[in-house]
Amino acid sequence: MTGISKSKLALIIEYDGTRFCGSQRQGKGVTVQSELELALQKLTGAAIRVNLSSRTDAGVSALGQVASFRNASTVPLEKVVKGLNHYLPEDIAVQAVCRIPDDLDVRRHAVSREYRYRIWNSPMPSPVMERHAHLVSGALDEGLMDTAARMLIGTHDLVSFASRMAKFEKTTVRSVHEAGVSREGKEILFRIVAGSFLPHQVRNTVGALIRVGRGKMTLEEFGELLETKIPGTAGPAVPGRGLCLVRINYLRDLGDYNENL
CATH class of the missing domain: 3.30.70.660 (Pseudouridine synthase I, catalytic domain, C-terminal subdomain)
Incomplete structure (x- = not known):
């Protein structure tokens, strides 16, 4: 792995999957990814695409889903969790955030x-x-x-x-x-x-x-x-x-x- 990135972040996500059509963004229906990206846009003012570590089906919940994205905003790292949880619906919550290496792919590098x-x-x-x-x-x-x-x-x-x-x-x-x-x-x-x-x-x-x-x-x-x-x-x-x-x-x-x- 290369050095720690100042811009690539990983989120540990918990969610109740009851009302979601799954984790991955789809053509229609509310998903965990779509809600995360909407919250990021409200927090940073930028359209940011997130990468999820694992796909979950409709109705499936998670305690430790991982999502990564590149952070080009000026929002301080220590305010990311609180800011995202402010904009996210009650059935999704960010539990932690950390900087990760640029070349760490949270899906492909999961063991x-x-x-x-x-x-x-x-x-x-x-x-x-x-x-x-x-x-x-x-x-x-x-x-x-x-x-x-x-x-x-x-x-x-x-x-x-x-x-x-x-x-x-x-x-x-x-x-x-x-x-x-x-x-x-x-x-x-x-x-x-x-x-x-x-x-x-x-x-x-x-x-x-x-x-x-x-x-x-x-x-x-x-x-x-x-x-x-x-x-x-x-x-x-x-x-x-x-x-x-x-x-x-x-x-x-x-x-x-x-x-x-």
């Missing part, structure tokens, strides 16, 4: 991404959990689900867990560093850390894990999904509202480049 999916396993709905968890009323065996989830650890062709209609990059092989399922009371949590993900991979994976937990798919059948290599074989995809992007990991913590303010 891993961590997601979690929340399942509310109860015969009764929970108004409090409804916005950020998927209700499954029938019994689920989280032990079997955890065993199945751990089969994903390693390097595999995960095309069976991707959307049938997805447009793929050069390869559908992905490296999963951590994966597992745990329960606390009525809440079941799926956690996965990987270098990158295929379209709808996590939501299709959770759909398959629920089938395992219900006894509608054996562990052997789940393992066969790694060999099938047919898009859309896993699933069905669960709703986006239970999914959250927890953290983006780099070779160095972004805060190490420059003091967080």
